Each structure stands twice: as C-alpha cells, then as structure tokens.
C-alpha cells in the first residue's frame with residue numbers, strides 16, 4: 001500500500017560521519033607504520049579521518065648499484081607498498097610529494113612548510129602526528145621543523161601536535177631526546193601494525209635490526225611496560241590547545 005510519506009535522501013557526504021580529523025606527516029614511506037601504525041588503525045576504527053602525506057621519495061639516497069629497476073620504478077614500487085600498508089590501516093587518503101630523499105636539506109625549508117600549510121588548509125586536522133625533533137635522519141628533523149612552523153598558533157590553530165619515534169632513527173641519535181608523555185595501547189592493533197610493515201618488503205630487516213618483526217614487537221612491548229599495557233606506541237606531545 002502506498003503512503004503519502006516522502007522520503008528525502010540527502011547526500012551529506014562521508015565527512016559528516018568522521019569523529020576527528022588526523023593528518024600524519026612523514027618523510028618516507030614506512031615511517032607512518034613504524035611511528036604510529038597501531039594508533040592510525042585505532043583512529044580509523046574509531047571512525048576518525050586519517051590522511052598520510054609522504055614528503056620524500058624514500059629511495060634516492062641509498063646505494064642501489066645492484067638494483068635492476070630504474071629510479072622511477074623503485075619509487076613507484078615503494079609507493080605501491082605504502083598504499084597497501086595504508087589499506088591495512090584503513091587510511092582514507094594519501095599524498096606523495098616526491099622531495100629528494102635524505103636530501104630534504106637541499107630545498108628551502110619554506111617549500112616544505114608551504115606543502116604542510118596547504119594540507120592543513122585543505123584537511124583541517126584536529127591532530128597532527130609527525131617526526132621527533134631529535135631523530136638522526138635529516139629528513140625527519142626537517143619534517144618536524146616544517147610542521148612546527150606550519151602549526152604556529154596564528155589564524156588556523158592546530159589543536160594537537162604530537163611526535164612519534166622511528167625505530168632506527170630516534171634511538172640512534174645522541175643524546176637521546178625522545179621524552180614520551182602520551183601512550184596509546186595497541187594490544188589489539190600490534191598484529192596489523194606488523195602486517196602493514198611487512199608490505200614494505202625492502203624496508204624490513206633481519207633481527208636484531210630495529211626494523212625486524214621481532215624488534216618491532218619488542219619496542220611496542222617496552223612502551224607497554226612503561227604504560228601498564230601489553231603493547232603501546234609512545235608519543236611526545238609538543239603542543240595541545242583547548
């Protein structure tokens with residue numbers, strides 16, 4: 001029987017349903033998983049919007065004299081690995097900026113700042129995760145500096161700017177300056193974090209390298225022991241505005 005009720009279907013868009021908007025700013029493909037893989041998954045499970053931006057290619061600086069693939073093929077292959085990892089973590093969006101790998105100091109800092117400012121304007125994040133200022137890797141340190149400049153509290157305030165550690169960079173600098181004050185329980189996400197990291201077939205290393213499966217698990221267990229959980233990711237809050 002027909003009724004006189006009118007059903008109105010309105011396309012309110014996916015954005016309406018997101019609880020929180022998160023931007024992850026990393027130098028290289030794999031940093032997002034190493035630094036915050038479990039946390040990203042937790043955000044996306046919580047219906048938060050997560051976008052990851054990769055500033056540098058992740059390829060150019062290494063000795064690839066035995067590599068049969070061209071530079072472009074290597075970059076494309078790593079980009080595919082990143083997309084696969086992000087799919088496991090349910091990341092909504094990715095962007096790749098292809099800055100020179102391990103040579104981000106060869107371009108003006110302002111150029112990097114402008115990229116991040118553009119992303120902030122477009123995505124309006126409530127929280128930004130990025131590298132720690134004390135990392136050994138130059139691209140990581142410059143990414144942090146550019147984020148700090150892009151997030152200066154003027155017209156568009158970024159409520160939360162948070163740093164993560166990267167196994168084989170944060171702990172390899174001296175003096176060690178990572179002072180975590182925020183821990184996220186990833187007991188239910190640790191398996192998928194490691195699964196996502198395995199998508200980066202050329203970035204994983206054999207034990208006892210920090211980027212081995214065994215040590216990624218141990219690092220999470222270590223921060224778990226610091227925070228009274230089985231597995232955790234550790235962060236340093238740089239600024240939080242309420």
Ligand SMILES: [Zn+2]
Nearest residue numbers: 027028031137
């Ligand atoms: Zn990196």
